[in-house]
Amino acid sequence: MQARWATGAGMGEDDDVRRTIHASADETFTLLTDLRGHHRWIPLTTTDAPPPPARPGDALIALTAGVFPDRMRVEEIRRPSDDGGAPGVLVVRKLGPVLLGPVEITVEPLGPDACTVDWREDVWLRGPLPRRLTRILLAAPLELMTALALRRVERHLAERAH
Numbered sequence: 001m002q003a004r005w006a007t008g009a010g011m012g013e014d015d016d017v018r019r020t021i022h023a024s025a026d027e028t029f030t031l032l033t034d035l036r037g038h039h040r041w042i043p044l045t046t047t048d049a050p051p052p053p054a055r056p057g058d059a060l061i062a063l064t065a066g067v068f069p070d071r072m073r074v075e076e077i078r079r080p081s082d083d084g085g086a087p088g089v090l091v092v093r094k095l096g097p098v099l100l101g102p103v104e105i106t107v108e109p110l111g112p113d114a115c116t117v118d119w120r121e122d123v124w125l126r127g128p129l130p131r132r133l134t135r136i137l138l139a140a141p142l143e144l145m146t147a148l149a150l151r152r153v154e155r156h157l158a159e160r161a162h
Contacts, residue, residue: 016120017146023157025080025109028117029088031153032105033077035060040156041149053077054090071095075102080109099123099138117153119146 021028031037035049035058042062049060058074072092080088088107094100101123108116121142125134 016118017143017150018116018118019147019150019154020110020114020116021150021154021157022114023154023161024113025088025107025115026082028115028153028157029080029090029107031157032107032117033088033090035074038062041152042145043148060092069097070099071097072103080107080115085109094123096126098126100126117150119150121146 030052033054034052035054036047036051038047038049038060039045039062042064045062045064046066047060047062050058054074054077056074056076060072060074062070062072064070072094074090075093076089076091078086078089080086087109090105092103092105094103101121103123104118104120106118106120108118110116123135123138123142124131125138127134
């Protein structure tokens, strides 16, 4: 299982990490959309969020290293279809106070026991610097964070299967 970075990653465009996970799309989507469980995947982070399932309008505050608040709101959520036809989609908007922009996680079924997760961030820093510049500054840390998160999700699902 390999993480694949999209062509635009690191260039200040949408930062995209993709990973094939050997678990059902439904199970993977349920885990990724548990807002209260966000801290399990993101290092040094605690979360304050409503209980699952996530709904449009739900608010999440992630606090990193005890000092860096990241306020987010669920804008869209669609579960993957049971027949494997349509992917699951979660769109969350970062609202500040430091990070702004949309995050989209798509879970594409590949059969009953596998899926592809595509985690895309189009995030910039609030403030006087141009968005394009701050996107470039954030590209590498966001790619590392999302790749680590997906590795942790995959490991968790593999351990649950055994």
